[in-house]
Amino acid sequence: MANPVVVEQSRAIPVAVSDAFAKTLPMPLPSLFNHWYGPIPPIKAVHDQTGDWSAVGQTRTIALVGGGGMRETLTRVDAPDAFGYTLTDVRGAMSPLIDHIEGLWQFRPQGTGTLVTWQWTLHPKSALTAPALPVFARIWKGYAAKALGTLSDYLLR
Template sequence: MATPLHLEASRAIPVEVEAAFDRLLPHPLTDLMSRRYGLLPPIREVRDQVGPWGEVGQTRTIVLTDGGTMHEELIEVVRPDHFSYRLTQITGALAPLVDEVAGRWSFAPAGTGVRVTWSWALHPRTPYAARLLAPVGRMWRGYARQSLEEISDVLVAGAVTPE
């Protein structure tokens, strides 16, 4: 079996750790990953989700704007430290290259706020596909940067209390 490609991106955000965790976990993915980066499309919709996202064992289908889909399962929730998920049944552009993605969102104190870290481990479909993942990794880093910007905006806006 080929070695997974590990990717990670993070951003410091001026909100409390617990608030960041509690707001991000259930927040709609379409708000957080709404822009294309290279060949990586934004999320168009989420299907088959029952209730607010946040319980271990929950599943849903992520639909991308290019028609690709991924089955997501929430596999671990440790408030306020991290939550982890697995993406399988991948269709679309990544399908020939990626069998499964192990994802994780981590939250750690950083100054007066939180450092939010998003990581992916892409499990290649074949040893040959593993050799083709480096460009996907470069695109993912740009996609992650954009998503972390959107997440920062959502979390900071949610921290503002009306007078």
Template sequence: MTLHLSQSRAVPVPVDEAFVGVLEHPLPEIFRRRMLAMPPIREVRGQIGPWREVGQTRTIVTADGGTLLETLTSVERPHRAAYSIGDVRGPMRPLVERIEGRWSFEPVGTGTRITWQWDVTPTAAGRFAMPAFARMWRGYARQALEEVESVLLR
């Protein structure tokens, strides 16, 4: 069973600007707020250069002491990028086996619709927590997309 999650927001900037702004902006500035049990990102370790080359990896460190290994798996500039998250450690480990994430950017009106998606593969025990996890993620994603808009409009 895979849980599909998706959240979108339209921002008044061109698609290429939105793409670069989301992919290359420091994660702790976009994911700086907690949503219930979903912690902010405190730091990123091991990233070499801007986040834009397939195969790049980095370790995401969350405020609750957890870590996630992220690998960039696809880049179709300026319309989409995908990544996988594995080696989940810390408080999310009992719930989540793996995450496949995507960002997509499509023209809408005079701006761009940015969509962030996660396909979450829960652990056997985590399956029972997925409805609550989904509610938290949607709030976390809404906050992150608000931060993205703020960053892009600076």
């Protein structure tokens, strides 16, 4: 199997680390990921989530505009420093390229606020599709920058 590709994007936001973590983890995904960025669609809805999104092992189904989607499992919750998840059962435009994704959000003090870093580890579907992942990763960085801008606006309200 081909090696995964790691991509990340960060943004400094002038809020306390604990507030950034506490408000980001449960934020409704359709509010945060509400835009197209190239071939990456917005999130239309989240299904099958029970209770607050807060405990390792919880799962939910993410529906994307255009019919794609994926299954998300919360794999790490280390308040207020980080939370992680795995995306599996990828359907839609990303499915030919990606087998699964490991996601990580990190929150670190920076100046008078928080440096929020969002990271994806992209695991290719096959050795044949692996060469396309760096291209997708560059597109994802733009998508992530836009999402972090949306997050910043949300946290500063």
